Every structure is written in C-alpha cells, then in structure tokens.
Amino acid sequence: MGKKIVIAVTGASGAIYAKLLLDNLHQMGSQISEVGVVMSDNARQVWELELGNTDYKNYPFKFYDKNDFMAPFASGSARFDTMVIVPCSMGTLGRIATGISNDLTTRAADVILKERRKLILVARDTPLNLIHIRNMESITLAGGVICPAVPSFYSQPKTIEDVAMTVVSRVIDLMGLEHDSYRWSEE
Secondary structure, eight states, rough: OOEEEEEEESSSSOHHHHHHHHHHHTTTTTGEEEEEEEHHHHHHHHHHHSSSGGGGGGOSEEEEOTTTSGGGGSSSGGOOEEEEEEEHHHHHHHHHHHOOOSSSSHHHHHHHHTTEEEEEEEOOOOSSSSHHHHHHHHHHHOOOEEEOOOOOOOOOOOOOHHHHHHHHHHOOOOOOHOOOOOOOTOO
C-alpha cells in the first residue's frame, strides 16, 4: 500500500517548488495511496503571480479548505505518513514551532509531529534572523526536518525548472519515495 501524504502550500515565494512536487507525486502511482492538499490564500496569489497560471486547480488530488478541521489529516487516526510544507513561510514555521494550530496547515503539522511521523518544511526565506533559526531548532528537536529551498548545481541544471528540481528531488528522497534523480558520483 502506498503512502498517505499531506502537501501544504503557503504564501512564501517559491510556488515552482510546490508545482514540481505535485507534478512528480502525480506520476508516482503505486508508491502513493492518497494525497491531500491545503493551500493558503496567499499561496494561490503567489502561484498565480510567479507561475502566471491557476494550474493548481488541475491536479487530481483532494484539496481542502485552509480552515477545514474535519479534513482526515487533522487527526492522527487518519494515519497520514508524511507532510510537506512547500514553500514554507517563516510565519507558518513559527506557528508550528510554538504549537499554534490556527489553520489546517498548522494543525496537520502538529498532528504529524505528535504522532512521530515525517514533517518536512521547505523553508523559503533569506536572510534568516535568530527567531527563524530558533524556530527551526524547535521543529528539528520535535522531529521535523528543515529542508531549505537551496538548490544545488553539480547536476549542471539548464533551466529554472532544473534548478528548482534539485530541491524537489531532495524532498522526494526525504519522503522515502523512489524516483529518478541526479545522484552524486553516479553516472
């Protein structure tokens, strides 16, 4: 049986990361049994601004309202394996770090942490202040994974999608899913 995954998209810059992750999850077939998606209002606006489309409406995944506390992944009994917040704003990261569950994204993250499941935050901001760093430390100590949206270049990416995919490939690896990706020292 495949993984049950929650994808949350916040209003930080970097909608391309969310798009590429959703594109790849759509193609992974039997590795995934369910994907639930929640987007903030700002996430929709940033997607439209940065990518020039509303393609987030076209994915075959179930989308949940940002305040839908009846969504299955708002409870640990639904047994979702993994949650990725991509991109993750520092405001969302701070609320998770301090246990403030004021919307579905932060509630689901709280559930994932309390159930000792995998929470991956693709933090997208720079520079970082001490509050950001301490919030990242709190989430790491609670079992979450901070995966900054910092691309790599040893694969010699040619397009902006190739560059962004270096981050998304790391996220997919962290999720424990198999996919084709550049591997250091492999041909």
